[in-house]
Amino acid sequence: xxxxxxxxxxxxxxxxxxxxxxxxDDFSGGTGGWLELMPNFTKExxxxxxxxxxxxxxxxxxxxxxxxxxxxxxxxxxGIYSLKLATRPxxxxxxxxxxPGSMAHAIKRLSVFRxxxxxxxxxxxxxxxxxxxxxxxxxxxxxxxxSFDVQDDSYRYFIGARFLNSVNGDLxxxxxxxxxxxxxxxxxxxxxxxxxxxxxxxxPMWYGRRYPDGRTDGYQFVSxxxxxxxxxxxxxxxxxxxxxxxxxxARREYVDLQSGAAVFDLRGISPxxxxxxxxxxxxLNPVIWVETDTDRRVFLxxxxxxxxxx
Amino acid sequence: xxxxxxxxxxxxxxxxxxxxxxxxxxPWASEALFFIRAEExxxxxxxxxxxxxxxxxxxxxxxxxxxxxxxxxTGDYFVRISHFGGxxxxxxxxxxxxxxxxxxxxxxxxx
Numbered sequence: 001x002x003x004x005x006x007x008x009x010x011x012x013x014x015x016x017x018x019x020x021x022x023x024x025d026d027f028s029g030g031t032g033g034w035l036e037l038m039p040n041f042t043k044e045x046x047x048x049x050x051x052x053x054x055x056x057x058x059x060x061x062x063x064x065x066x067x068x069x070x071x072x073x074x075x076x077x078x079g080i081y082s083l084k085l086a087t088r089p090x091x092x093x094x095x096x097x098x099x100p101g102s103m104a105h106a107i108k109r110l111s112v113f114r115x116x117x118x119x120x121x122x123x124x125x126x127x128x129x130x131x132x133x134x135x136x137x138x139x140x141x142x143x144x145x146x147s148f149d150v151q152d153d154s155y156r157y158f159i160g161a162r163f164l165n166s167v168n169g170d171l172x173x174x175x176x177x178x179x180x181x182x183x184x185x186x187x188x189x190x191x192x193x194x195x196x197x198x199x200x201x202x203x204p205m206w207y208g209r210r211y212p213d214g215r216t217d218g219y220q221f222v223s224x225x226x227x228x229x230x231x232x233x234x235x236x237x238x239x240x241x242x243x244x245x246x247x248x249x250a251r252r253e254y255v256d257l258q259s260g261a262a263v264f265d266l267r268g269i270s271p272x273x274x275x276x277x278x279x280x281x282x283x284l285n286p287v288i289w290v291e292t293d294t295d296r297r298v299f300l301x302x303x304x305x306x307x308x309x310x
Numbered sequence: 311x312x313x314x315x316x317x318x319x320x321x322x323x324x325x326x327x328x329x330x331x332x333x334x335x336x337p338w339a340s341e342a343l344f345f346i347r348a349e350e351x352x353x354x355x356x357x358x359x360x361x362x363x364x365x366x367x368x369x370x371x372x373x374x375x376x377x378x379x380x381x382x383x384t385g386d387y388f389v390r391i392s393h394f395g396g397x398x399x400x401x402x403x404x405x406x407x408x409x410x411x412x413x414x415x416x417x418x419x420x421x
Contacts, residue, residue: 030313038321045349047322056321062335063315067396069367081338088332132369297333 012078016244017308018120022110022284026304027063028079034305036061037105037287052193053097053206059087059104059297066301068131068236077124077240077303085300087292089130094142094167094214097191098206098291102142104300105205105289110307111282112152116250118310121146121160121286123302126238127231130297137235139166142293144300145205146245147178149285151276152252156283158204159247159271161222161257163229166293167214174214175225175264177254178204180272184217201272205289222257222264229260240303313338313421319400320415322349325358330401331415333368337396339419344391344400346415348384353408357382360402362389368397378402381411 011017011024025032039048039055048056064084066074076082088101127144129137147160162176180189180201189207190196198207204218215221230239244258252273254266286307290300319331336342346360361377376389391398404411 031315036318041321045322057323060317060319060332060334062317063338064335065337065396067335067337067367069369084335086332130369131367 011306014124014242015122015306017122017306018118018310020114020309021306022113022309023108023305023307025083026078027076027081027083027302031061031063031083033108034061034083034106034288037107037289049197052191052196054100055206057088057100059085059101061085061104061106064301066126066238071236074238076301082301082303085288085290085302087290087298089292089295089297091142091292091294094293095210095212097210103205103289103291105287106302107285107287108307110284110286112284114309116152117248118246118255119148119249119284120244120246120308121148121305122242122244122308123288123305124240124242125303126240126301127290128235128238128299129292130299131235132296136233137296138231139169139171140292140294140296141165141298142167142291144290146243146286146288148247149283149287150249151280151283152249153281154276155252155273156202156276156280157252157271157273158201159254160287161245162219163259164214164219167212169293172214173226173228175222175227175257175259176219177222177257177266177269178218178271179220179269180204180208181217184208189217199274201274205287222266225264227259227262238301315339315419317417317419318414319417320413322412322414324410324412326404326410328403330363331399333365333397333399334417335368335396336394336398336419339421341390341392341420342394342398343388343418344415345386345388345418346378346381346413347386348381348411348413350412351384352410353406355382356404356406356409356411358402358404358411360400362391363399363401364394365397365399366395371399371401
């Protein structure tokens with residue numbers, strides 16, 4: 001895009017923002033509103049609605065110095081602090097529904113302030129498991145991803161990308177996008193439970209049946225989307241990696257995904273459109289998450305994030 | 311302005327036997343409070359013991375020296391700590407026959 005249109009001089013040019021910056025967080029001064037994604041604690045005793053999945057135990061987010069026992073403090077790409085998403089040390093097999101605590105999410109709750117059009121997520125991040133055992137733990141990270149939860153005047157939809165890294169210890173290293181399979185019912189989406197609140201297409205991070213080859217009801221593989229990322233040679237060496245996802249909220253379509261220097265064209269692909277939910281018109285929530293593949297904590301370190309729009 | 315964070319380490323969690331909260335990074339903070347809200351108890355003479363632990367790497371833990379008084383009933387309890395380095399967690403145990411505590415645990419950090 002035309003660099004002359006960029007109005008913000010505080011965003012480093014390792015980002016490629018659209019003209020209007022909704023958020024730039026480098027986590028040097030706090031979490032910037034990124035917090036754990038939790039259910040609504042609106043029931044008796046401030047408990048969450050009954051669900052087939054316990055969503056109250058997703059791992060914590062925190063400011064991190066990325067410190068390791070034999071390497072010391074990595075710090076961040078810029079400064080000392082990054083935002084860390086940490087799972088608990090628990091996982092089900094891939095083809096089962098996610099174990100409580102096997103994921104960690106960070107969400108920033110925003111709303112639209114511009115006409116519909118291009119919206120973009122960018123981050124510099126690194127990923128690794130907890131160095132609690134010897135060897136190289138790359139295969140213990142199941143997946144990570146980033147998406148927008150959007151609601152406009154007609155529809156709610158999840159639009160985003162997931163890097164499927166490992167399935168039951170078998171490295172896949174393949175990008176997927178959020179898009180639910182046609183023909184999946186709301187009940188199948190919720191692992192067969194009748195009366196689950198969510199609709200097909202909503203919350204694909206944990207809903208939608210999973211299959212041993214890495215497919216789920218909620219994700220589609222990106223054509224040619226295999227990619228080897230810079231994991232490094234041991235679990236206490238982390239490299240900062242660039243991710244960009246651009247979507248079009250006017251057309252309700254994907255535009256493209258950039259991971260490192262690779263760009264995947266996603267034009268013409270639609271997310272799954274769902275009838276609007278109450279009280280969230282204009283919602284524009286970026287969400288980042290990480291998933292563990294085994295009984296081991298895995299971490300996603302986010303050095304910085306930019307959310308921008310045209 | 312001072313820097314401040316409340317982390318919710320457990321939400322209505324049911325604890326029995328030995329437990330430890332998830333490791334939490336605290337390098338930016340110089341003072342902390344752990345809160346335990348004991349919401350429900352079960353079993354015969356249930357007793358919750360919890361102590362603060364610190365760590366150099368988030369993996370190996372040592373007792374910091376601060377501990378909650380033994381908790382036997384529902385209610386809200388806290389401890390204060392400072393000079394704790396880069397990591398904090400609570401470790402503890404539930405005693406009593408079939409002892410169980412449902413708890414919400416907060417870590418409150420300030421710099």
